[in-house]
């Protein structure tokens with residue numbers, strides 16, 4: 001008889017544990033990834049709270065002295081992954097790491113652990129509060145381009161939504177660096193190439209890394225002078241939510257000394273939200289900063305205004321209308337790219353598949369803002385996907401087949417912490 005899914009999910013987290021931190025999946029992603037770890041902590045918290053906090057503590061060990069928490073921490077070199085530490089060549093923190101960040105979901109995860117825990121959880125949160133605040137400061141200071149009202153991004157990998165068609169606007173404006181050294185991709189050895197980004201996209205990803213290296217990872221220069229600069233609804237809404245949650249943590253901890261500063265971040269985020277509103281599509285969309293051009297498709301990040309408690313009633317209604325349009329077209333919500341837009345591919349990484357952690361935060365936001373039916377559909381569709389295909393990294397939005405990484409940590413974590421019907425009953 002097959003193991004029940006709750007047990008399978010716990011086994012996956014334990015198997016992907018590398019001694020205090022968790023790899024997203026064996027071989028394809030052999031290091032600690034930033035937002036993966038934050039989601040993973042929620043899964044561990046359902047059966048081992050100490051291990052949940054440890055995941056976050058080890059993530060914070062990778063923080064740079066400038067406050068950035070990098071997207072990957074390389075505690076050791078693994079030749080199975082490209083681009084590894086010898087390509088990034090960073091020295092901003094205690095460990096070699098990526099030179100960019102990732103969506104800052106950490107503060108929201110910490111608040112969730114505090115709210116589901118007791119005094120000892122609050123004490124552990126208190127230990128890491130200043131480090132998390134420094135990361136938010138870094139985002140607001142180093143990733144807000146001159147003259148732009150919102151935090152932006154310099155690399156598709158920073159958004160976590162690597163090859164979403166959203167980024168084509170920014171990638172089309174840049175050239176592959178003519179001096180790029182030849183390299184060998186490893187991701188297409190470990191996963192089916194038709195599910196992964198293209199060669200041209202990869203050449204541009206690596207070209208941006210080369211620019212970062214060439215400016216000595218000066219993050220302000222990377223933002224203002226780098227080859228790629230876009231505003232991302234995923235980072236924007238996650239940061240706005242995280243700023244609100246950090247303010248709540250500050251209040252719980254009596255940190256009146258920084259409450260005003262964090263409130264300033266929230267106000268900036270609320271005002272900046274309009275910058276991402278694409279009136280033609282009636283949706284929040286990615287935007288190329290130098291041209292002001294909007295991406296023309298509804299991604300799963302477009303579904304996040306509820307999670308951030310942002311947007312006007314009209315903007316929220318436009319978002320819901322788009323979601324209902326899309327729900328009528330796909331087998332499973334929420335696809336990472338718009339089935340009515342060009343470049344939609346239901347199986348290719350961020351061009352269509354459903355992502356478990358995105359469903360989680362989309363559904364959470366919808367439920368909080370009174371959209372219970374849609375929130376429940378987004379959860380129930382993930383349950384159907386996992387029951388049908390198992391704990392994949394993401395899922396074909398049409399057929400429900402699993403895509404790319406197997407035995408995936410955040411899928412297991414999202415099952416345990418949120419989607420699993422039995423855990424929800426408890």
Ligand code: DGY
Nearest residue numbers: 071072082157162187
């Ligand atoms: C990868 O290697 O695909 C990662 O998403 C980069 O962070």
